[in-house]
Amino acid sequence: MQIGRNWSFRITAFRMLLFAFVAIAVAAALYRFVYGLGAVTNLSDEWPWGLWIGFDLLCGIALAGGGFSTALIVHVLHKDKYLPIARAALLTSLIGYIIALVSLFLDIGRWYNFWRPFFYWGFHSVLFEVFWCISLYTTVQVLEFGDIFFEKVNFPAMKKILGALMTPMLILGIVLPSLHQSSLGSLYIVAIDRLYPLWWSMIIPFFFVWSAFFLGPAMVTVEGTLAARAYGREPEMHVFESLTKVTLWMMVIYLIVKIIDLVYRGVFSMAFNGSYESNMFLIEMIGFVVIPIIMYAIPSIRTKLWGVLTASILVVVGVIFNRMNVVFTGMAKAAGGSYFPSFWEWMITIGMWSALVLLYCFVVENFPILSKEDHVSHGHDFASKPGIHA
Amino acid sequence: MSKGVLVDVTRCIACRSCMVSCKSWNDLPSIPGGFQNNWDAPGKMDANNWTVVNNYMIEDGDDIKWRFVKKQCMHCLEPACESACFTHSFVKTKEGAVIYKPTTLNQDYCVGCRYCMIACPFGVPSFQWDKAFPYVLKCRFCYDRMKEEGLEPACVTSCPTQTLKFGDREELLAEAWDRINKNPNYVKRVYGEKEYGGTSWLYISDVPFDKIGFRTEAYGKPVTERSIPSLTWDVLKWTPAIFFGWGALLTAMRAYTKRRAEVHDESEMYAPVDPKE
Numbered sequence: 289m290q291i292g293r294n295w296s297f298r299i300t301a302f303r304m305l306l307f308a309f310v311a312i313a314v315a316a317a318l319y320r321f322v323y324g325l326g327a328v329t330n331l332s333d334e335w336p337w338g339l340w341i342g343f344d345l346l347c348g349i350a351l352a353g354g355g356f357s358t359a360l361i362v363h364v365l366h367k368d369k370y371l372p373i374a375r376a377a378l379l380t381s382l383i384g385y386i387i388a389l390v391s392l393f394l395d396i397g398r399w400y401n402f403w404r405p406f407f408y409w410g411f412h413s414v415l416f417e418v419f420w421c422i423s424l425y426t427t428v429q430v431l432e433f434g435d436i437f438f439e440k441v442n443f444p445a446m447k448k449i450l451g452a453l454m455t456p457m458l459i460l461g462i463v464l465p466s467l468h469q470s471s472l473g474s475l476y477i478v479a480i481d482r483l484y485p486l487w488w489s490m491i492i493p494f495f496f497v498w499s500a501f502f503l504g505p506a507m508v509t510v511e512g513t514l515a516a517r518a519y520g521r522e523p524e525m526h527v528f529e530s531l532t533k534v535t536l537w538m539m540v541i542y543l544i545v546k547i548i549d550l551v552y553r554g555v556f557s558m559a560f561n562g563s564y565e566s567n568m569f570l571i572e573m574i575g576f577v578v579i580p581i582i583m584y585a586i587p588s589i590r591t592k593l594w595g596v597l598t599a600s601i602l603v604v605v606g607v608i609f610n611r612m613n614v615v616f617t618g619m620a621k622a623a624g625g626s627y628f629p630s631f632w633e634w635m636i637t638i639g640m641w642s643a644l645v646l647l648y649c650f651v652v653e654n655f656p657i658l659s660k661e662d663h664v665s666h667g668h669d670f671a672s673k674p675g676i677h678a
Numbered sequence: 679m680s681k682g683v684l685v686d687v688t689r690c691i692a693c694r695s696c697m698v699s700c701k702s703w704n705d706l707p708s709i710p711g712g713f714q715n716n717w718d719a720p721g722k723m724d725a726n727n728w729t730v731v732n733n734y735m736i737e738d739g740d741d742i743k744w745r746f747v748k749k750q751c752m753h754c755l756e757p758a759c760e761s762a763c764f765t766h767s768f769v770k771t772k773e774g775a776v777i778y779k780p781t782t783l784n785q786d787y788c789v790g791c792r793y794c795m796i797a798c799p800f801g802v803p804s805f806q807w808d809k810a811f812p813y814v815l816k817c818r819f820c821y822d823r824m825k826e827e828g829l830e831p832a833c834v835t836s837c838p839t840q841t842l843k844f845g846d847r848e849e850l851l852a853e854a855w856d857r858i859n860k861n862p863n864y865v866k867r868v869y870g871e872k873e874y875g876g877t878s879w880l881y882i883s884d885v886p887f888d889k890i891g892f893r894t895e896a897y898g899k900p901v902t903e904r905s906i907p908s909l910t911w912d913v914l915k916w917t918p919a920i921f922f923g924w925g926a927l928l929t930a931m932r933a934y935t936k937r938r939a940e941v942h943d944e945s946e947m948y949a950p951v952d953p954k955e
């Protein structure tokens with residue numbers, strides 16, 4: 289499909305399906321706005337937050353962590369070998385935040401008041417910090433992206449202004465997400481005595497921001513491989529492989545701090561008490577932290593595309609699993625009652641993530657996001673070896 | 679002076695007058711569900727039922743005791759709902775009532791995010807799930823009666839057994855301990871004296887509190903006596919320091935490593951992909 293002279297978007301059967309999901313979600317969202325949350329969701333007084341906050345918001349923002357960790361590595365530490373993935377990471381992060389904001393908007397009951405927190409100085413609320421940082425950071429990302437936008441849409445004056453703003457924006461673009469990634473964890477400090485002690489901790493903000501950070505490189509690996517497959521390109525294997533060092537050490541520190549925290553609070557033994565919560569906790573820590581650490585540590589695994597990809601998928605799933613444990617598993621006993629997302633909650637979530645994929649495709653096909661192919665092939669080219677094309 | 683109510687569980691006969699008067703004073707609709715004559719199913723507070731009376735049977739060998747417990751918002755001294763709300767839609771008034779500004783003071787700032795519901799340690803605030811523009815509702819300690827007409831809360835007035843006693847919290851607390859000390863049947867504890875920083879509504883009982891629906895311990899430890907706002911503040915207070923400290927550190931690192939980095943023309947590095955299939 290040609291849209292005007294400069295824009296194009298290919299329509300495939302798969303993309304039609306995604307469009308259909310988006311259309312269903314939009315219809316369901318309209319219905320929700322007219323008839324209220326009770327009409328489309330299974331939320332209740334016991335479970336005031338469900339799939340949209342737990343998954344779309346908490347996980348969406350965490351998965352967008354690739355944006356700020358890559359920005360830190362590339363633009364602050366100037367590790368230039370990671371430049372090829374920088375823009376793709378920024379893009380996914382931006383779309384992730386837009387999804388999160390849209391789902392927040394859907395989820396709040398009195399949505400016409402959504403701007404109130406900007407003007408009400410509720411600084412004693414964690415949510416206040418989250419809200420401000422997320423909104424500001426999304427703005428920063430839009431501006432950063434503007435820099436790319438005006439490479440395509442020729443408008444030199446704008447490009448110049450944005451260029452001058454680049455350094456402060458980059459710094460803000462790391463500070464703001466560091467703050468709100470951690471505050472998303474701090475949101476659960478209020479759940480003392482209710483959130484299961486294996487997850488509740490005064491340093492839960494640290495765990496949230498740290499895991500969002502090490503999730504970044506893993507996410508870049510997964511989406512880089514997906515994009516490479518979708519567009520028949522070479523995966524940027526050398527980048528993926530050297531990123532594993534970052535993830536590996538950060539995960540080791542995460543594990544150590546986690547253990548120290550549990551021991552310090554005297555709840556370490558709860559991990560082995562055989563309860564549902566303790567089992568979920570062990571799956572989370574062993575399956576999605578210890579195993580990826582081992583895989584990243586073994587050279588013969590991390591230098592192969594399948595190895596680095598499998599480990600990265602485990603890390604990504606692990607962080608989602610962790611957020612789900614905090615929001616659902618850990619709260620279940622105290623909340624009482626039961627919650628399972630309704631059909632329409634699922635459909636709206638699916639629609640939202642379909643929109644993410646479509647947006648991503650549209651942008652990379654029309655803007656200079658992915659590196660030019662000849663830039664990819666320099667460096668040690670693992671992926672060109674036969675048998676590694678997944 | 680901050681007001682409170684002392685609830686003496688030993689005196690309640692479960693007539694539910696308080697539930698009825700709460701409904702009629704506050705114009706709450708009577709919808710089947712929360713308000714029915716089912717003695718076995720514990721009622722739940724919701725947006726239309728700000729107070730419920732539940733019954734508990736406590737068996738101690740052959741000794742069987744029935745106890746009835748009225749529940750409503752505890753009106754915490756440092757309310758979690760107030761500190762959690764980023765539009766400050768809940769406020770602890772100097773009279774002691776924790777009120778929701780959109781409905782009580784007509785200051786409609788609430789966005790309906792329901793974080794207050796996550797934050798409340800007693801699971802009190804309830805949402806109007808069936809409304810397009812729902813409010814968060816809960817017992818308001820009859821703030822309007824207290825403030826404008828100098829009256830006791832509706833539920834207190836209608837209680838025929840003096841289970842509920844309205845007064846200054848400090849005096850009620852002293853009276854509570856007085857009753858406990860004079861009568862060995864009472865449990866030596868005033869629920870609400872210290873829990874989560876203390877509450878304006880206080881309970882005394884002759885059966886253990888954990889048998890009548892109060893949380894006394896959580897996962898093997900006594901419930902915390904620190905207020906929830908003070909816990910969050912312990913973390914939040916670091917925000918400005920992290921903002922400026924981390925920002926300065928990053929700026930310095932960026933300047934330091936830049937000198938050593940090569941210069942790239944970014945517009946040469948990237949290109950739109952060709953969607954080949």
Ligand code: SF4
Nearest residue numbers: 751752754758759798
């Ligand atoms: S009991 Fe809950 S709703 Fe009532 S004042 Fe305390 S925190 Fe707020």
Ligand code: SF4
Nearest residue numbers: 763788789791792794
């Ligand atoms: S639902 Fe309303 S009152 Fe509750 S925290 Fe959100 S904005 Fe505040």
Ligand code: SF4
Nearest residue numbers: 700817819820831833
């Ligand atoms: S104080 Fe007023 S609002 Fe609260 S339960 Fe009693 S009658 Fe209802």
